[in-house]
Amino acid sequence: MQAYFDNSATTRVFDSVKDIVVKTMTEDYANPAAKHRMGLDAENYIRDARAAIAASLRVREKEILFTSGGSESNNMALIGTAMANRRAGNHIISSNIEHPSVYNPLGFLEEQGFEVTYLPVDHAGHIDLAQLEESIRPETILVSVMYVNNEVGTVEPVEEISRILRRKNPSALFHVDAIQAYGKYEIRPQRQGIDLLSVSAHKIHGPKGVGFLYIDSRVKIRPLIYGGGQQNGLRSGTENVPGVAGMGAAVKEMFTDHRKKIDAMYELKIYAEERLSKLPGVTLNNPLGRAGAPQVLSASFEGVKSEVLLHALEERGIYVSSGSACSSNHPGLSGTLKGVGVRRELLDSTLRFSFGLFNTKEEIDYAVGELEKVLPVLRRFSRK
Amino acid sequence: MLYQSFLIKYAEIGTKGKNRFLFEDALISHICHALKRVEGKFEVTKDAGRIYVTALTDYDYEDVIEALKKVFGIAWICPMFQTGDRDFEALKDHVIRYLDQVYPDKNRTFKVEARRADKRYPVPSEQMNRDLGEAVLEAYPEMSVNVHEPDILLRVEVRGNVVNIYSEMIPGPGGMPVGTNGKAMLLLSGGIDSPVAGYMVARRGVRIDAVYFHAPPYTSERAKQKVVDLAKLVSRYSGPIDLHVVNFTDIQMLIYETCPHEELTIIMRRYMMRIAERIAGETGSLALVTGESIGQVASQTVQSLAATNDVCTLPVFRPVIAFDKQEIVDISERIGTYETSILPYEDCCTIFVAKHPVTKPVLKAIRKSEAKLFGTVEELVETAVASREVIRCG
Numbered sequence: 001m002q003a004y005f006d007n008s009a010t011t012r013v014f015d016s017v018k019d020i021v022v023k024t025m026t027e028d029y030a031n032p033a034a035k036h037r038m039g040l041d042a043e044n045y046i047r048d049a050r051a052a053i054a055a056s057l058r059v060r061e062k063e064i065l066f067t068s069g070g071s072e073s074n075n076m077a078l079i080g081t082a083m084a085n086r087r088a089g090n091h092i093i094s095s096n097i098e099h100p101s102v103y104n105p106l107g108f109l110e111e112q113g114f115e116v117t118y119l120p121v122d123h124a125g126h127i128d129l130a131q132l133e134e135s136i137r138p139e140t141i142l143v144s145v146m147y148v149n150n151e152v153g154t155v156e157p158v159e160e161i162s163r164i165l166r167r168k169n170p171s172a173l174f175h176v177d178a179i180q181a182y183g184k185y186e187i188r189p190q191r192q193g194i195d196l197l198s199v200s201a202h203k204i205h206g207p208k209g210v211g212f213l214y215i216d217s218r219v220k221i222r223p224l225i226y227g228g229g230q231q232n233g234l235r236s237g238t239e240n241v242p243g244v245a246g247m248g249a250a251v252k253e254m255f256t257d258h259r260k261k262i263d264a265m266y267e268l269k270i271y272a273e274e275r276l277s278k279l280p281g282v283t284l285n286n287p288l289g290r291a292g293a294p295q296v297l298s299a300s301f302e303g304v305k306s307e308v309l310l311h312a313l314e315e316r317g318i319y320v321s322s323g324s325a326c327s328s329n330h331p332g333l334s335g336t337l338k339g340v341g342v343r344r345e346l347l348d349s350t351l352r353f354s355f356g357l358f359n360t361k362e363e364i365d366y367a368v369g370e371l372e373k374v375l376p377v378l379r380r381f382s383r384k
Numbered sequence: 385m386l387y388q389s390f391l392i393k394y395a396e397i398g399t400k401g402k403n404r405f406l407f408e409d410a411l412i413s414h415i416c417h418a419l420k421r422v423e424g425k426f427e428v429t430k431d432a433g434r435i436y437v438t439a440l441t442d443y444d445y446e447d448v449i450e451a452l453k454k455v456f457g458i459a460w461i462c463p464m465f466q467t468g469d470r471d472f473e474a475l476k477d478h479v480i481r482y483l484d485q486v487y488p489d490k491n492r493t494f495k496v497e498a499r500r501a502d503k504r505y506p507v508p509s510e511q512m513n514r515d516l517g518e519a520v521l522e523a524y525p526e527m528s529v530n531v532h533e534p535d536i537l538l539r540v541e542v543r544g545n546v547v548n549i550y551s552e553m554i555p556g557p558g559g560m561p562v563g564t565n566g567k568a569m570l571l572l573s574g575g576i577d578s579p580v581a582g583y584m585v586a587r588r589g590v591r592i593d594a595v596y597f598h599a600p601p602y603t604s605e606r607a608k609q610k611v612v613d614l615a616k617l618v619s620r621y622s623g624p625i626d627l628h629v630v631n632f633t634d635i636q637m638l639i640y641e642t643c644p645h646e647e648l649t650i651i652m653r654r655y656m657m658r659i660a661e662r663i664a665g666e667t668g669s670l671a672l673v674t675g676e677s678i679g680q681v682a683s684q685t686v687q688s689l690a691a692t693n694d695v696c697t698l699p700v701f702r703p704v705i706a707f708d709k710q711e712i713v714d715i716s717e718r719i720g721t722y723e724t725s726i727l728p729y730e731d732c733c734t735i736f737v738a739k740h741p742v743t744k745p746v747l748k749a750i751r752k753s754e755a756k757l758f759g760t761v762e763e764l765v766e767t768a769v770a771s772r773e774v775i776r777c778g
Contacts, residue, residue, distance in 0.1 A: 311604050312600075314605070315600060381641075
């Protein structure tokens with residue numbers, strides 16, 4: 001049996017995605033900018049995808065910018081707005097549990113003379129709203145926060161963040177990294193007060209190498225990539241037609257019977273939580289049930305090194321991730337787990353199980369059964 | 385293409401007396417094999433103690449040089465301009481054009497060294513030297529002659545129907561053609577030292593197989609892939625390597641449970657040597673090769689090396705035994721294994737390692753601890769040897 005529980009890393013694509021990707025590579029492969037009929041056919045895939053994505057967020061089509069994925073979307077949102085708004089101020093606020101594709105562009109901006117405040121999180125993984133309020137200044141131009149944390153599935157209070165921001169500095173922009181949230185939550189940028197939203201296709205059963213950035217039409221932003229002026233000059237380069245078409249197909253399928261899909265994911269996650277928490281020496285770190293994201297389960301296994309357990313499960317066809325990979329080589333990467341209060345001795349004993357629409361209860365039963373067998377053996381041989 | 389041919393010079397195999405043809409033939413066969421991976425057709429010939437590689441079609445110069453630089457036994461590679469035009473006046477023009485193409489900067493000293501293998505050629509060597517030198521000086525006044533230490537030693541050789549012009553000498557890897565000196569079993573880890581050790585022994589003409597000890601789930605598939613990659617990198621020089629992947633987990637766990645923790649590494653290494661010898665015996669290797677270097681880690685003090693060596697009956701070659709780490713790193717960078725070696729995956733020597741392992745093991749004590757394994761360990765060794773996976777690399 002095989003059980004792939006690493007869907008927060010990436011997912012298997014829907015069959016509809018595979019079909020459209022193949023079709024746009026082998027039949028409708030023209031350049032969407034070409035003046036001939038084949039070019040128009042290719043362009044129609046892009047328009048179709050744009051329409052499906054815009055509809056999923058209830059925003060306008062021209063507010064969707066196609067990118068090469070979540071990292072580019074985050075880079076574009078941060079660097080593109082900071083550079084375009086530097087006359088308005090040089091202060092940016094973010095948190096200390098962000099993804100590297102937010103952290104590192106912020107580091108770059110610090111080198112460029114911007115000042116960044118990194119907000120801490122409480123033991124539930126939520127950013128401190130009181131501190132946020134204190135940190136907002138007249139020269140604050142941007143606040144960037146993740147919607148769902150990729151390691152433990154904590155959901156940040158984006159609406160409250162937006163409300164506080166609007167009250168204290170109405171001209172500052174609000175960027176949300178929604179890479180782990182899109183497709184799992186009902187996201188309405190207009191209603192929630194989100195100006196920029198980053199999304200990656202391959203977390204929702206779409207292809208790798210493609211994503212989008214929602215940019216509210218009022219936002220001033222500069223491109224990162226210059227060239228032939230595609231996408232209104234904001235992102236030059238021939239559009240990745242197979243990727244964009246595949247992303248469009250994934251979005252359509254994801255948002256068909258959306259609530260049912262989310263309920264099914266929660267059912268799986270809650271079932272896994274129940275079964276895992278009954279194993280001796282297992283602690284769950286994610287917000288339980290519907291308090292957390294539907295796809296992320298973080299569990300610590302007392303007396304076992306996460307990487308060893310990961311490989312032991314891999315031998316049995318079970319694929320998980322070692323969460324924050326906080327081996328001695330990378331002391332810095334355990335920020336989130338430490339932030340949410342995982343005990344020090346468990347930091348290196350933590351695995352992330354992340355679910356997707358292809359997972360089944362049988363797979364969870366299988367994984368729990370194998371864990372029951374392998375944990376006692378590994379504990380016997382733990383490091384002296 | 386400026387060069388139609390390459391003169392291959394070899395050093396040591398020139399001294400092998402009656403066996404010389406064996407070495408030459410092996411070298412030719414390795415050159416042919418290396419050039420198979422390069423686009424184009426080549427002819428490799430032996431003529432009066434020299435080996436020539438002649439291109440029969442268009443080819444990529446950099447690819448050919450890269451391929452030849454990996455053939456052990458080659459001391460120097462001389463790219464040659466070749467012409468069938470034997471007219472002496474035409475030859476002057478060829479020489480002038482050759483110099484222009486190879487040396488855009490003419491501010492150099494030179495010396496012409498002409499040779500007539502074909503004595504029927506109308507101009508004697510001495511006169512060729514003088515006349516060609518004069519022609520060069522006339523064409524490039526900024527060049528000057530230096531007969532003792534010229535920047536450019538320009539050789540012009542009349543052989544049969546062709547005239548060869550060459551001046552560049554690209555160093556080859558040296559050593560001896562692989563396969564002229566038997567076969568040895570390399571204990572290959574994911575580190576920096578063992579690929580270098582394998583390279584060095586292969587350079588002496590020894591064919592190489594390798595054994596890697598895999599300890600899942602304590603070591604990952606990536607760690608194993610890294611060793612496969614390293615074997616492939618070494619095989620670019622040594623020729624194909626059979627990599628024997630031995631599952632060492634059960635043996636390691638038994639030692640861990642049974643023996644004093646601080647002796648774990650030494651006892652583990654004794655079993656690795658035993659298993660490597662077993663496989664060497666089954667596959668025709670006559671020696672073991674390790675990347676051990678005195679004092680580098682606790683298991684490589686002289687006492688530890690002696691304790692490990694105690695179980696071996698085959699000769700154990702340790703070519704980097706007296707090298708400083710930096711010297712080993714330098715070689716690994718030169719042969720292209722360094723980048724792969726430093727990828728951060730745990731191998732089975734680093735997991736479960738004791739905080740304070742013995743550095744001066746006493747053989748008697750080690751043997752006594754090891755005796756506790758007897759009765760159980762033999763079957764595990766049998767299983768490990770029998771169930772090994774063999775991966776052909778290169």
